[in-house]
Amino acid sequence: MDHYSAHSSAHAAALETDSEKYLGMAPWPVSNLLKSTKRKAVSDYEAPRKRIKISEEEIHLRYDQIKRPNALKRRLRDESEKALSPEIGNVFSDDKLPRKRTRISEEETLPTKHQIQVKLDRFPKRESKSLFSPRSAWALAKSLFKTKYKQQDQLGEGGCGSVYGGYRRFDKLPVAIKHVPKKNVVWTDADENGRQLSTEVAAMLKLEIERDRSIGRSAPISLLDWYDLKKELILVLERPVPAVDLSKYIEKNKKPLDENQAKIIIKQLVHAAKHLEDNKIFHRDIKPQNILIETGSGMPRLRLIDFGLSCFTDQTSDGCFYGTERFVPAEWLSEGVYNAGPATVWQVGAVLYETLHKKEFNSVKFVKNKRTISKRLSRDCRSFLKRCLTKNSGCRPTLEKLQHHPWICENTGSVR
Missing domain, CATH: 3.30.200.20 (Phosphorylase Kinase; domain 1)
Incomplete structure (x- = not known):
């Protein structure tokens, strides 16, 4: 018992001494404690990752992939071009090569610059969209x-x-x-x-x-x-308003015009045709449908329209007749030719015929005597019509002579 007591007393004294030493020691830094840890703690559901060694080149590659993807694509393309034959790059005139490339076997031949240009020329060129292009102007x-x-x-x-x-x-x-x-x-x-x-x-x-x-x-x-x-x-x-063409004006009258009404219109028509002749313009299609009559005043006023078939008298004829078939001059029917002056006089006579007769004028029927001048008309009026519709163009009066014809010169009132 004495031995046991002595041993217990010695153990207690040693424990007390160790406790005092422990308490007197400086505390151990926590950072050192973490550094000394050999393995990182992981949660129960996540398995520890396997560490692999990455080279410096792979680090740059991954950085480019994340931060600079376009630079990476260019770099990979450059590397692929180097792997191919350098002759392929020489085919193209600029430094940019097609992105999709195929290797060419030794048996195949490379295209020349001329062959490539021929293929490019097959594609239609886009029309210019500049301010001065035809499309923009239209x-x-x-x-x-x-x-x-x-x-x-x-x-x-x-x-x-x-x-x-x-x-x-x-x-x-x-x-x-x-x-x-x-x-x-x-x-x-x-x-x-x-x-x-x-x-x-x-x-x-x-x-x-x-x-x-x-x-x-x-x-x-x-x-x-x-x-x-x-x-x-x-x-x-x-566009004169109100106005109608001469054919409707006659229809509205419900009968042919009397001589005085017709004279007012024809007098204006002769002056208009002479004005065109002085400017070397040949209308070629004078007819009632191309004559407007202004009806806004008591005196009818003539307006000449539709110059779509007109030409200049100094131009060479192409041997064709332009105009309305039933008003074609007699010389065209017999000889296949016509001139501006005599043809215009013929058409003036044709317009006057339609204003004074129930039947419409037709050159073919008139030449064959199936259309005749009414005998109820005055002598001067009949003379004017006969001279305009003379079958021989050489015997037909000029527009200037028509202006001085007795029937035209008779006083019928002034045109306003």
Whole structure:
């Protein structure tokens, strides 16, 4: 018992001494404790990752893949190009090569620059969309037309095109809008500005030196504007209101006109035709449907329309007749030729015939004596008709002589 007690006392004294030493020691840093840990603690559901050694090149590759993907693509492409034959790169004129590449076997031949250019030429080139391209000019012309004018109902349709009513937006001026397909347009030489004009536009522009002053004052109708589009020409013309064409004017009368009424109209027609002749313009299609009669005043006023078949008298004839078949001059029926002056006089006579007779005029029937001049007409009127419709063009009077014919010179009142 004494031995056990002594041993217990010694153990207690040693324990006390160790406790004092422990308490006197400096505390161990926690960071050192963590550094000494050999394995990172993981949760129960996550397995420890396997550590692998990555080279410096792979580190840069992964950085490029995350931070600079485009640079990585270029780098990989450059490496693939180096792996291919250098001759392939020489085929192309610039440094950029196609992204999709195929290796070429030794048996295959590389394309030459000429072969590549031939293939490229097969692809259609895109039309320029610059401000001065034809497409832009057509679009601009159409936009200007719609901005300036309002088109309404159709007024009529002929062999050359169709005509619509309308008005000018800023002052509500009534206009006639004529649409002429490009296939029906007869072109003249280029004007002083290098623009190619249709014969109809060129003739009407020549008649109007001062366009604004001529509106409503000349027998030929005035051209206000014209627009050259991709598939058609648009002509904006003066439209007298109220007015009807001569054929409807006669129908409205319900019987042929009397001589005095016809004389007022024919006198104006002769003066209008002489005005065209002085400007070397040949209308070629004078007929009742191309003559407007203004009915807004007591005295009928004549206006000449539709210059679609007109031409200049100094132009060479192509041996064809242009106009309405039933008003063709007699010399064309017998010889196949006609000239501006005599043909115009023939058509003036044909218009007068229709105003004074129930039956419509027809050149073929008149030449064959199936159409005759009425005997109820005055002697001077019959003389005027016979001279205009002389079958021999050489014996036909000129327009100037018609202006001085006794029947025309008789006083019938002034035209307002």
